[in-house]
Amino acid sequence: MNGHTNHDRTIWVGSHDAHTLDAVSAVNPRRRRRIPGIAAAVGAAIALSACATDAPQDTWQPAGENAQKIHDLQWPVFLTAGIVGVLVFGLLAVTVLRFRDKGQSMPEQTHGKPVIEYLFIAIPAVILAAIAIPTVGVVMALADTDDTECVINVTGQQWWWEYDYEVEDDGTICGFAPTAAEAAPIVTSGQLVIPADTKVLLRGTSRDVIHSYWIPRLNGKRDMVPGRVHYLRLSSETPGIYAGQCTEFCGLSHANMRMETIVLEPDHFQQWLDNELEPYTSPEEGTLAAAGESTFITQCSRCHQVNGLVDDRGTDDPDDDTLVVSYPDQFVYSGAAPNLTNLMGRNTFAGATFDLLTDECRADVWEADPEVFGERYLAGVTEDCLNEIELREWLRNSPAKKPMYADAEMLTETDGKTRGMPYLALSEDQIDELIAYLLERK
Amino acid sequence: MFTTGAKLLLGATVASLAGTVAYGVLAEGTMGTIGLVSATVALATLAGIVIFTRDANVFADEPDTFDGAAANAARPGASMWPFALGLAATTMTLGLVTYPAIFILGAILFVAGIAEWILQAWSERASADASHNAEVRSRLAYTAEMPVAAAIGLGIVIYSFSRVMLGVPSKTSTIVAFSIVATIVLIVGAIVGANRSITAPKITALFAVSSVVLIGGGAVSGLNGERDIHEYETTAYFAEKDECGAEKTYADKHASQTVAGKAGSVEVILNPDGRLVHRKPGDEVDRVGAMQLPRSNPNNLLFRNETNEDRRLVIDLAPDYEGSPPRICSMLVEPGGVQWLTVNFAVPSFAPEITEIGGYRFQVPGVDTADLEVVVP
Numbered sequence: 001m002n003g004h005t006n007h008d009r010t011i012w013v014g015s016h017d018a019h020t021l022d023a024v025s026a027v028n029p030r031r032r033r034r035i036p037g038i039a040a041a042v043g044a045a046i047a048l049s050a051c052a053t054d055a056p057q058d059t060w061q062p063a064g065e066n067a068q069k070i071h072d073l074q075w076p077v078f079l080t081a082g083i084v085g086v087l088v089f090g091l092l093a094v095t096v097l098r099f100r101d102k103g104q105s106m107p108e109q110t111h112g113k114p115v116i117e118y119l120f121i122a123i124p125a126v127i128l129a130a131i132a133i134p135t136v137g138v139v140m141a142l143a144d145t146d147d148t149e150c151v152i153n154v155t156g157q158q159w160w161w162e163y164d165y166e167v168e169d170d171g172t173i174c175g176f177a178p179t180a181a182e183a184a185p186i187v188t189s190g191q192l193v194i195p196a197d198t199k200v201l202l203r204g205t206s207r208d209v210i211h212s213y214w215i216p217r218l219n220g221k222r223d224m225v226p227g228r229v230h231y232l233r234l235s236s237e238t239p240g241i242y243a244g245q246c247t248e249f250c251g252l253s254h255a256n257m258r259m260e261t262i263v264l265e266p267d268h269f270q271q272w273l274d275n276e277l278e279p280y281t282s283p284e285e286g287t288l289a290a291a292g293e294s295t296f297i298t299q300c301s302r303c304h305q306v307n308g309l310v311d312d313r314g315t316d317d318p319d320d321d322t323l324v325v326s327y328p329d330q331f332v333y334s335g336a337a338p339n340l341t342n343l344m345g346r347n348t349f350a351g352a353t354f355d356l357l358t359d360e361c362r363a364d365v366w367e368a369d370p371e372v373f374g375e376r377y378l379a380g381v382t383e384d385c386l387n388e389i390e391l392r393e394w395l396r397n398s399p400a401k402k403p404m405y406a407d408a409e410m411l412t413e414t415d416g417k418t419r420g421m422p423y424l425a426l427s428e429d430q431i432d433e434l435i436a437y438l439l440e441r442k
Numbered sequence: 443m444f445t446t447g448a449k450l451l452l453g454a455t456v457a458s459l460a461g462t463v464a465y466g467v468l469a470e471g472t473m474g475t476i477g478l479v480s481a482t483v484a485l486a487t488l489a490g491i492v493i494f495t496r497d498a499n500v501f502a503d504e505p506d507t508f509d510g511a512a513a514n515a516a517r518p519g520a521s522m523w524p525f526a527l528g529l530a531a532t533t534m535t536l537g538l539v540t541y542p543a544i545f546i547l548g549a550i551l552f553v554a555g556i557a558e559w560i561l562q563a564w565s566e567r568a569s570a571d572a573s574h575n576a577e578v579r580s581r582l583a584y585t586a587e588m589p590v591a592a593a594i595g596l597g598i599v600i601y602s603f604s605r606v607m608l609g610v611p612s613k614t615s616t617i618v619a620f621s622i623v624a625t626i627v628l629i630v631g632a633i634v635g636a637n638r639s640i641t642a643p644k645i646t647a648l649f650a651v652s653s654v655v656l657i658g659g660g661a662v663s664g665l666n667g668e669r670d671i672h673e674y675e676t677t678a679y680f681a682e683k684d685e686c687g688a689e690k691t692y693a694d695k696h697a698s699q700t701v702a703g704k705a706g707s708v709e710v711i712l713n714p715d716g717r718l719v720h721r722k723p724g725d726e727v728d729r730v731g732a733m734q735l736p737r738s739n740p741n742n743l744l745f746r747n748e749t750n751e752d753r754r755l756v757i758d759l760a761p762d763y764e765g766s767p768p769r770i771c772s773m774l775v776e777p778g779g780v781q782w783l784t785v786n787f788a789v790p791s792f793a794p795e796i797t798e799i800g801g802y803r804f805q806v807p808g809v810d811t812a813d814l815e816v817v818v819p
Contacts (some may be wrong), residue, residue, distance in 0.1 A: 335738030
């Protein structure tokens, strides 16, 4: 019976393979010759991508305590997984090549090899246990917040991050007492500024949908769920910029929801803190920036807060000045818009999607050595370094610059509120005024 | 010999002839006699044609020829689907002038009737074997009919049961009735399970009687209407009436039993000494200074009462543009209890309307020392 079956099978397989190979050879022999080359090129491209140096979101270049813990764990795990993968696929390849059907007779069929079966259970179990023990240890260590030195609230919304710095009971912020002004909550966005060598606890939530906070070089990711508070430890000894990306799909502009963490030496952080708490100063009267302040009040302040801004138009009596308070919850679905008090103290805008610095100035900051990084960052955005092109484009038509469902007429389900900055139909003169005004916000 | 068709026509011819003779002799009506004669001739002609052309060649002692004759083909079974389609069309028409739901019901019935009719017509011609045709139809139709029938049946049972439960005079009676019914079902199930000799007809009868009782009870209860069910006011209702005081209201009944989702929340704690402190996720100790909370965000707070008396947490907000109540409060929390409060600060604490009221402050009615400032940047 076996002989008969083998005989039939041999004839069928042989003839089938021959037909298939002949067909391929006849149809496209050149393509067949290209396959190994293409496979080698794709493999090389994948392998060489690991050599990239300009990779700001590389988990293999840890720069923080918790990121280092993750890195120390992932090395042995990946190594183990790699060895297992090579062994499995190697054995599979040997089996396929060596024992493929060449017309030989059917080997003797047996059933049951207890020793092999026990080994196939025991070996994976030992490997998994060996990986699980340090993994659980690292997971527990990452959740540790006992020795927090600085608390910062993080709130995600479509599609940017807001940071507000808590004033501690002793009147300090992150352990730093303001030099001149009284301590008050600092609200900023896009760039999170933290002091070096400080254990920072991010206390995060979301205003609309689930977002996920991830600065790969400083720690793992953490989902931010509306109605809940989640925490994430960040710390780094090395001053610099650490880039991140929202890692939970959160809508149309999810890919444009970026963030950067700025690590400053303590002295530089003190300077940053004092600068943030400086009282508001109006532009000099008669200047383009002064006109921009008026334009800002009429066009922007209903959503964007600038702390200390007062509306003194139409009155000479200082007692009649009205503090300008934004009410973004009436216009924006998430209920918030970035606080622009010290916009030009940051390097980015629109959810860290666009640079406020020109490429050259940006490179000066990003590529600065840790020793000089703080000074360059604190210089903020100067007139020479302003990336005016993109800022102007943004003010001219922000929905065209970043997809945001910003057309209120299309949003019946949000009661007319936009998801992001809508088109404001600003004139070129108004844009000039606003840029001049914003340039002084640092 | 003659088959059914020939017999029918020959019989009709004889009957018509007899009728003609009887009518012609007894009634002497000329026109009637002519009509009956015409009918007799026509029937006789048809009978002759049938016998002459094919039917007369079929003999009962020639089974193959007999079985294959068109006249011996199985007749179509009775069908209720034309009636169902008529009902569906009527329902749809009725729905057009009354309620969309009735139209949708008619449309569903119409589609189902069309599908069933097509399936029946096809299956009856699938082969010459009627039993095989019936089996084919069942195998196809049951895949849809059984789940739909089960869903409808289950829906009727659940709806009837719910009507009975809602029709019972009080909540306690409902619990008693439910317990009795559940016990009966359990006992009957145990008896049926233990009695191996029980027959299928008995089980069917049991289910039928139970269904009739249940549906009948549901119909009666449904017609009588639901009992008066009290609507529980929430603390928002009392906040609108400015009744967030220390006294107990109806909304506070079993307040702490409604708490859920305690994880990842900010806690506001009323200490035994009458001070309000707070603790956020990640804090190691209670904090006594101002509490900072984000703006335009539903902040979920847990109010924990560590005093010996029932207490509630209140806070005054600025009336927002939608006119939401300016004061919100938690339910009254018993000693050692916890209650949930969601607060959304629409405006920052430095806004004039907030500074005029002294800022955002959590307070506890009846405890003057309980005062916690909230900073909303």
